[in-house]
Amino acid sequence: LLLLLLLLSLLLLLIVRGLLAYLVHKRRQIKSIPLGEGWWGAGDKPLSEDDKIYPFQVQTSDQEIEDLHERIDKTRYTDPLEDSCFQYGFNSTYLKKVVHYWRNQFDWKKQVAVLNKYPHFKTKIEGLDVHFIHVRPPHREGQRVLPLMLVHGWPGSFYEFYRILPLLTETQDGLAFEVICPSIPGYGFSEAPHKQGFDSLAAARVFLTLMERLGFSQFYLQGGDWGSLITTNMAQMKPHVKGLHVNMMMSSRGLKVLLSLLIGPYLPFLVGLTREDVRRLFPFFERNVYEILRESGYMHIQATKPDTAGCGVNDSPVGLAAYILEKFSTWTDLKNKDLVDGGLERKFSLDDLLTNVMIYWTTGSIVSSMRFYKENLKTNIDNRVDSRWIFVPSGLAAFPGELMHCPRSWAAIRYRNIRSYTFMPRGGHFAAFEEPKLLASDIVQFVKKVEKC
Numbered sequence: 001l002l003l004l005l006l007l008l009s010l011l012l013l014l015i016v017r018g019l020l021a022y023l024v025h026k027r028r029q030i031k032s033i034p035l036g037e038g039w040w041g042a043g044d045k046p047l048s049e050d051d052k053i054y055p056f057q058v059q060t061s062d063q064e065i066e067d068l069h070e071r072i073d074k075t076r077y078t079d080p081l082e083d084s085c086f087q088y089g090f091n092s093t094y095l096k097k098v099v100h101y102w103r104n105q106f107d108w109k110k111q112v113a114v115l116n117k118y119p120h121f122k123t124k125i126e127g128l129d130v131h132f133i134h135v136r137p138p139h140r141e142g143q144r145v146l147p148l149m150l151v152h153g154w155p156g157s158f159y160e161f162y163r164i165l166p167l168l169t170e171t172q173d174g175l176a177f178e179v180i181c182p183s184i185p186g187y188g189f190s191e192a193p194h195k196q197g198f199d200s201l202a203a204a205r206v207f208l209t210l211m212e213r214l215g216f217s218q219f220y221l222q223g224g225d226w227g228s229l230i231t232t233n234m235a236q237m238k239p240h241v242k243g244l245h246v247n248m249m250m251s252s253r254g255l256k257v258l259l260s261l262l263i264g265p266y267l268p269f270l271v272g273l274t275r276e277d278v279r280r281l282f283p284f285f286e287r288n289v290y291e292i293l294r295e296s297g298y299m300h301i302q303a304t305k306p307d308t309a310g311c312g313v314n315d316s317p318v319g320l321a322a323y324i325l326e327k328f329s330t331w332t333d334l335k336n337k338d339l340v341d342g343g344l345e346r347k348f349s350l351d352d353l354l355t356n357v358m359i360y361w362t363t364g365s366i367v368s369s370m371r372f373y374k375e376n377l378k379t380n381i382d383n384r385v386d387s388r389w390i391f392v393p394s395g396l397a398a399f400p401g402e403l404m405h406c407p408r409s410w411a412a413i414r415y416r417n418i419r420s421y422t423f424m425p426r427g428g429h430f431a432a433f434e435e436p437k438l439l440a441s442d443i444v445q446f447v448k449k450v451e452k453c
């Protein structure tokens with residue numbers, strides 16, 4: 001009898017579980033997620049808002065540069081531990097070299113002219129001045145021009161796209177992109193939200209409004225880091241988006257993933273993993289748990305008390321540079337921690353790196369950029385409305401230096417319409433900044449697949 005009872009309850013359990021799974025499954029199949037609404041300006045919401053688009057130029061002044069130099073000259077450094085390279089964070093001996101360059105050779109006025117090479121604009125959306133650059137390809141007879149929005153992440157900016165832009169606006173096989181790169185509100189020249197709760201869903205809605213205001217109803221999206229989540233949310237809100245290309249995928253959890261972890265190293269084909277997946281995923285705990293724990297302290301701080309740590313980095317240019325550039329070292333290649341100079345200048349020039357730092361410094365936007373973590377990590381990821389499926393044609397570029405590898409079979413749990421998945425030969429987290437050619441050609445081949453040309 002006991003055995004029978006046990007069997008019966010097991011059966012009941014299975015049925016209930018199956019039913020639950022079915023309901024969750026049904027919920028995820030809903031074609032689009034709600035747009036929602038929000039208003040993030042200071043004080044009360046006005047009755048109406050100016051929706052014109054204004055040209056904008058990055059500006060600087062002698063005063064701004066003198067203030068920076070004064071602060072740099074007063075920096076207090078801490079000596080690194082012997083033979084520590086970048087293991088304890090940014091090696092201050094190398095930091096002094098970077099700062100020496102920043103103080104004596106780096107020419108912000110020249111870099112401002114570089115930034116202004118492309119046309120900038122601002123427009124008010126949901127109470128915030130939203131900044132973006134908008135670059136049209138030179139006119140050519142008979143070419144097809146497709147609108148494409150590129151969205152950056154943290155601690156990057158629209159400037160990450162300056163080297164990929166000319167590649168995308170150039171005509172290839174009769175195809176060229178008209179590119180829009182916005183700054184996430186709270187990052188660089190986009191106004192920071194004044195109210196709590198501005199998360200990736202809000203950013204997605206703001207950018208959809210931006211595209212609508214620019215007159216685009218059909219367009220492509222591309223993103224890495226937060227940009228990947230924001231563009232994914234945009235695709236979930238507007239299922240008629242033509243295509244979504246991301247260079248970072250958040251893998252789902254669940255039975256399928258668990259099974260591939262257990263069986264993957266031995267019989268990868270049984271659980272939909274390729275040999276390259278196995279190479280990039282395992283040893284799983286070392287790569288995806290311990291390594292991530294060692295690398296994600298910043299995230300814990302930013303997701304809990306961003307304003308506290310923010311006081312220091314918003315006040316000290318050198319502190320800010322160390323905080324931001326450490327990520328450009330480690331997230332390009334984890335092995336860079338074992339190099340005395342963090343490998344920073346292997347892939348980037350100091351001019352490019354410091355220009356990105358200056359975008360945060362001159363706009364005083366590091367704290368508001370950090371808050372984005374808190375707003376997004378408030379709720380359990382699985383309970384968020386965007387845990388649902390994505391039906392828009394999707395292209396995924398898996399760069400080997402990315403912090404976490406997401407196999408195609410895991411991505412396919414959420415991205416239901418994958419048209420292309422590429423194991424990129426080299427490059428890390430800041431793909432557009434680091435490997436513009438590789439990323440551009442992957443975007444182009446994806447779009448060609450979607451357009452069938």
Ligand SMILES: *[C@@H]1O[C@H](CO)[C@@H](O)[C@H](O)[C@H]1NC(C)=O
Nearest residue numbers: 080083084085091093094340
């Ligand atoms: C820090 O960087 C400098 C300059 O690149 C290097 O010479 C030094 O060995 C590094 N220090 C440590 C502790 O790794």
